[in-house]
Amino acid sequence: MDSGFVIEKFILVAVIFGISLVIAMYSTYAERKVAAYLQDRLGPDRAGPFGILQPLADGLKMFMKEEIIPTSSNRFLFIAGPGLALLCACIGTAVIPWGSPVLIAGKTIPLQVSDINVGVLYIFGVVSLGVYGVMIGGWASNNKYSLLSAIRAASQNISYEIAMGLSIIALLLMTNTLSLKEIVDQQHGWRWNVLYQPLGFLIFMVCSFAETNRAPFDLPECETELIGGYHTEYSSMKLGFYLFAEYINMFVSSAVMAALYWGGYNYPGMDSMAVWLGPTWAPLFGTAVFFGKICAFIFFFMWVRWTIPRFRYDQLMNLGWKGLIPLAIANIIITGVVIAIIEKF
């Protein structure tokens, strides 16, 4: 392994890490702005022009707050919980293909940290690890509301992971690969998977709302029943970590949805653009398109949050186990039959 490779990867990791943190930061701002405009208000507009410095002010506030660790809590796990939540949220970005290889200074650099051949499985593994941060934090708080919320989060995530995995299987039947890079490359131009797998995408999207604990499935944070949810006892930057992890999760799941179903960095007319812009700028333009799709998904997440009321717990479980899982299985069967028919004739 030469040092150029290490430096190249290090820069790529740093850039992606920085971008995901900045996007998560400005998601909090965007959330408040979107909420405001959807409710005929203005939202934060005091810190800087249009309130653009609001995330910095919020971050400063989080750092300055008094940090309280309850004496009855398990101190080690109490600190480990938010760290784990943020770590699991961040490492998901490692396998996402941000763009096709770009030519910089005579060197072709792939815009993906690691093209492992089980990328989809890796994402699933990271996502299911994410619930440990919530579980550990909720349990270590030694507070019944936190614990209840953590149990809710765990059972919700496990239930929806099944439907999510099943919805992906139908996609994998079509693509014949687990590598995210290859899945995206197969969707060249207009051949986006959502056109062939609309039901699968719908199931996947609903499940990713549940996996990221976003409304209408934000039961772990249900204020009316559980005070603050699993982070009731948290204060200062540990609380900030949990909130931040939620936004990074939202970013990562938007990226996964865009990559798996909406063509990633592919867009119609990309071949003529590639000729016109050359090997350096064309992939970067594709990356910009990809980020545009991600931002559209993030906006969609927020739009849904300010529209749909929270599900009741039994409704959540009914939808997951009796609605989405049978639907996902039916989707697998239909996809399999159609593929078999196409191959036969």
Added chain:
Amino acid sequence: MESLSNKKKVLEQKPLSFMEKMYLPAIAKGMGITISHLFKKEATIRYPEVEREFSTNFRGMHSLKRDENGKERCTACGLCALSCPAEAITMIAAERKPEEKDLYREEKYAATYEINMLRCIFCGLCEEACPKEAIYLDGPIVPADYLRKDFIYGKDKLVEAPLEMKK
């Protein structure tokens, strides 16, 4: 049992139909409603920079009026303090000296006149009680402050500016 008034309505709770169970049509409708609000005019007024227009009978901060010669109208009769339901007004009366003839309209005047803005409920009864048309609640909103003592407004803040300055 038979209803006597015939007004009773029996609510029927039907189980959800298939379309309703799918949630999706209702969700799409709701999303349409929220997105339409994105393009509506926001109701917010950016307060310190922009002020809402008040109605003509708005009651704001009090002002102690002067007459056409610039003399203070108030004679410290105390009717405003008596009429005040919140007991926000106090005053000390004094006798006018010959050389102060241009300052005060009548022989008796208010040496100090204080309104506690934290007590005041802006009901306007002082305005109605005043026989000399000396007090009106025609000012702006009373501004916020940090200390309770700063909300006790004396004559320095209440009395109208002298006529020369107005011109």
